[in-house]
Amino acid sequence: MPLYDGDGVMITVLGATGFTGRLVVEELRRRRLPVRLAGRNADKLEALVEDLGERVPTMVADVTRPETLPPTLEGTRVLINCVGPFTDLGEPVVAAAVRQGVHYLDTTGEQAFIKLVFDRYGDQARRREIVVAPGAAFEYALADAAAEVAGRELEPCEEVIIVYAISGFGASRGTKKSVLRVMTGEGYLYREGRLVRAGLGAVRRSVHMPGGQKLVALSFPGGEVIHVPQHVETRSVIPMMAFSSGRALLLPLGLSLLRAAMIAPLREWIFRRIEAGPVGPSPETRAATRFTLLVEARRGEDRRAVIAEGCDPYGLTAVVIVALAAHLLEEGPREVGALSPAMIAGPEAIIDSTGAAGVRWLR
Numbered sequence: 343m344p345l346y347d348g349d350g351v352m353i354t355v356l357g358a359t360g361f362t363g364r365l366v367v368e369e370l371r372r373r374r375l376p377v378r379l380a381g382r383n384a385d386k387l388e389a390l391v392e393d394l395g396e397r398v399p400t401m402v403a404d405v406t407r408p409e410t411l412p413p414t415l416e417g418t419r420v421l422i423n424c425v426g427p428f429t430d431l432g433e434p435v436v437a438a439a440v441r442q443g444v445h446y447l448d449t450t451g452e453q454a455f456i457k458l459v460f461d462r463y464g465d466q467a468r469r470r471e472i473v474v475a476p477g478a479a480f481e482y483a484l485a486d487a488a489a490e491v492a493g494r495e496l497e498p499c500e501e502v503i504i505v506y507a508i509s510g511f512g513a514s515r516g517t518k519k520s521v522l523r524v525m526t527g528e529g530y531l532y533r534e535g536r537l538v539r540a541g542l543g544a545v546r547r548s549v550h551m552p553g554g555q556k557l558v559a560l561s562f563p564g565g566e567v568i569h570v571p572q573h574v575e576t577r578s579v580i581p582m583m584a585f586s587s588g589r590a591l592l593l594p595l596g597l598s599l600l601r602a603a604m605i606a607p608l609r610e611w612i613f614r615r616i617e618a619g620p621v622g623p624s625p626e627t628r629a630a631t632r633f634t635l636l637v638e639a640r641r642g643e644d645r646r647a648v649i650a651e652g653c654d655p656y657g658l659t660a661v662v663i664v665a666l667a668a669h670l671l672e673e674g675p676r677e678v679g680a681l682s683p684a685m686i687a688g689p690e691a692i693i694d695s696t697g698a699a700g701v702r703w704l705r
């Protein structure tokens with residue numbers, strides 16, 4: 343089947359020319375799904391089509407000019423939005439998708455944006471009978487799926503903790519900008535059945551990772567705080583990043599420096615430096631980026647853990663979001679409204695698709 347057969351419905355990728363967008367387009371092509379490429383730069387779109395070597399429809403759309411979005415969404419059943427930082431650029435896109443009755447998925451790692459989508463667009467999406475699912479990427483789809491599997495037998499859980507240990511990570515330009523947004527903004531944890539404001543590192547735990555490594559885990563405002571309570575009965579959700587004890591000691595200092603640097607005009611300078619840097623990690627760096635994800639649900643003394651180990655978070659982002667888009671395109675939604683990634687097609691869809699892509703799941 344050609345990538346686009348001239349009629350029928352499509353998956354449109356907005357931000358197709360970006361680092362992550364390109365990987366998503368490649369994965370759609372690998373799966374022979376009908377795709378349209380959208381972005382703000384016609385020349386870059388043309389270059390991308392040339393690289394693909396097949397006829398693929400394109401559409402110029404700039405999210406800062408919302409009038410360019412409706413034509414892009416025509417004939418689209420599922421929109422995959424890869425344009426970040428989402429806190430700055432995402433809302434017009436999700437609003438247009440909801441208005442036009444198009445399923446919406448994105449790659450955001452920004453909790454504030456995930457919360458905004460659930461708060462402002464959940465009811466509208468339900469009325470339009472569509473799915474809006476922010477954060478359907480490496481972060482936070484794998485942890486969301488693991489939380490449901492770990493929590494299943496223990497519900498109501500007292501706590502779900504999520505620990506990421508990542509080594510050798512090379513960030514894309516887009517990730518660097520979004521991480522600055524997350525690290526310098528405010529965030530939430532889910533504690534005692536409600537969202538509570540918490541700065542980075544508000545919760546600190548000593549964790550034993552699989553293989554016996556002892557690390558220090560510091561909480562961060564992950565999207566799981568919004569996602570997991572939607573489908574797992576639990577009183578607390580705490581996402582954490584694990585570090586060696588030395589790094590954990592230095593982290594607060596690094597963060598204070600970063601916050602101080604986020605005042606204009608230093609902020610503009612930092613963003614210009616990011617723009618001048620490489621678009622993203624090389625294939626070698628991607629392959630050398632290793633992660634262990636430990637998700638543990640607890641009720642009293644009972645604990646259930648699910649572990650995922652693998653490499654290449656960017657490649658896995660493409661695998662996961664395309665698997666979820668394919669499900670919406672081919673089978674339609676199981677439920678509608680604002681959904682976490684695991685609610686779209688069940689946790690197994692995420693576990694199976696990433697398992698086929700090399701992730702080792704232990705449960």
Ligand SMILES: NC(=O)c1ccc[n+]([C@@H]2O[C@H](COP(=O)([O-])OP(=O)(O)OC[C@H]3O[C@@H](n4cnc5c(N)ncnc54)[C@H](OP(=O)(O)O)[C@@H]3O)[C@@H](O)[C@H]2O)c1
Pocket residue numbers: 356357358359360361362363381382383386403404405406424425426427428431449450451477479480481482514515516517518520521621622655656659
């Ligand atoms: N949660 C996760 O695990 C995960 C994984 C991967 C990525 N992400 C997130 O995904 C986002 C994208 O990352 P990336 O590495 O792909 O960034 P990137 O390479 O900088 O790509 C950004 C894309 O957005 C486009 N864009 C920027 N402003 C636009 C506008 N006004 N209108 C239309 N398009 C616009 C860019 O177009 P041009 O090409 O014309 O500049 C480019 O295609 C980031 O927020 C990142 O944090 C998250």
